[in-house]
Amino acid sequence: MxxxxxxxxxxxxxxxxxxxxxxxxxxxxxxxxxxxxxxxxxxxxxxxxxxxxxxxxxxxxxxxxxxxxxxxLGNVVAFQDYDPYISENGVVSILNSPWVGLENFQRIFEDSAFWDAVRNTLVLFFLQLVLYFPIPILLALLINSVVRPRVRAVAQAVLYLPHFFSWVLVIAVFQQMFGGAGMLSQLLRENGYNGLDIMTNPDTFAFLVTAQTVWKDAGWGIIVFLAALASVSPDLYEAAAMDGAGRWRRMWHVTLPALRPVIALLLVLRVGDALTVGFEQILLQRDAVGPGAAEVLDTFVWWNGVRNQDFSYAAAAGLVKGVVSLGLVLAANKVAHLMGEQGVYKK
Structure with a gap:
């Protein structure tokens, strides 16, 4: 060496x-x-x-x-008496508009129409959370259980197709089905019953909006959950089957735990979007049922800001909505962390 x-x-x-x-x-x-x-x-x-x-x-x-x-940065007009006609330049108009402090926010909290819009928004959110959110999960599990790939592809395409329809077309389809002169009313009249006009009934408007949302957007959620199911190893199902687990127990102990991170993430995003329940969809049907049943925060902001030209008041309402939505996202993400999931961001 x-x-x-x-x-x-x-x-x-x-x-x-x-x-x-x-x-x-x-x-x-x-x-x-x-x-x-x-x-x-x-x-x-x-x-x-x-x-x-x-x-x-x-x-x-x-x-x-x-x-x-x-x-x-334009949210500064919520603290002003904004006048867009001071100058042709919007920045100059903001700089020259008088400051009013929290006056617009005081008007909002004293306005009964604002609280009616908040109530309608929350009712629609809870209905869509309970009735709409589980449906894509159930349909994804059902499609994933289909053995034949061709049948699975056709079912997925049929369910996903309405996602590409505009809200104008979706509402037109529902009008032809459930309107006063729609197929359902004609069928009832032909059999000696009174017709129904669900499209103009304020009492059922929340369920109507939820049904439209389910028909249009459930296919998009199916794709998300099917992608999560595709990442589950077949070995887990084989091991569960060898241990004597049936189809339902495999779904409960293998499939649903694999979907839990995706469900938690989408639930956090859904809660953060609680105060936005479909501006275009509801605006198109607002006149048919009246603002008492169809006025939500987004249409309230649009009506006061665009139609009534009260820009500062509408900006204050939009700012309140944004702050509350941010708080909901943070709270829901905290709950996801307590459940052991990542949520929107890590701890």
Whole structure:
């Protein structure tokens, strides 16, 4: 054995062993010297590695900033008596409009029409949460249990097709089915009964809106849950079957636990969207049933801001809605964390 491979002293041997055990971070910086966990890349290295991907996302980022974040600055008119006719330049109009402080918010909380819109919004949200949210899960489980791939594909396509329809077309279809001169009313009259006009009945309007939402958007939810089911390993089903588990027990102990993270995520997003229950859908039917049954927060903001030209009052109502929605998202995400799920973001 040559002298070059043998340490000259015990101290040199310990030093060599310590150097071999010391983790070196990427980029040649140790975890202790660079104050970074072992294996974590520096920001400069990550930027250089992902620069092409960042460049590809730049146009989308610019669009999001222009159309989602820059308009947030316009919420300042909620604290003003905004007059858009002061100048042709909207920024100049904002700068020259007088400040009124919290006067618009005081008007909102004293307005009975606002609280009626809040009540209608919450009723529609709870109905859609109870009646609409479980339906895509059940349909996805049903389609996933179909053995023949061709039958499964046809069923999925038929259920997903209404998602591409506009709300005008959806409401027209329901009008032809359940309106005063629709197929249901004609069938009842032909058999000696009085006809029904569900489309103009304020008492059943909430259920009508929920049924329209289910028919139009259940197919989209099916795709999301089917994608989650596709990631479940078949070995889990085989192991459960070998242990004597039947179809229902396999669904309860294998399928539903696999869907739980997706269900938690969509539930958090649904709760955050609680105060937005379909602006276009309800606006198209508002005159048929009256504002007492169809007025929600979005139509309330539109009616006061666009139709009545009370921009500051409408902006204050929209700002209240945004703050409450943010609080609902944070609360629902906290509940997801307590359930052991990730939710929208990690802890």
């Amino acid at each position: 040559s002298h070059s491979t043998v340490p000259r002293s015990r101290a040199e041997a310990k030093s060599k062993t310590a150097r071999e055990k010391t983790p070196v971070a990427s980029g040649g910086v140790t975890g202790a010297e660079g104050k970074r966990p072992p294996g974590k890349l520096s920001l400069k290295v990550r930027f250089r590695r992902d620069r092409l991907l960042l460049l590809m996302t730049l146009p989308a980022l610019v669009l999001v900033l222009l159309f989602n974040y820059v308009p947030i």
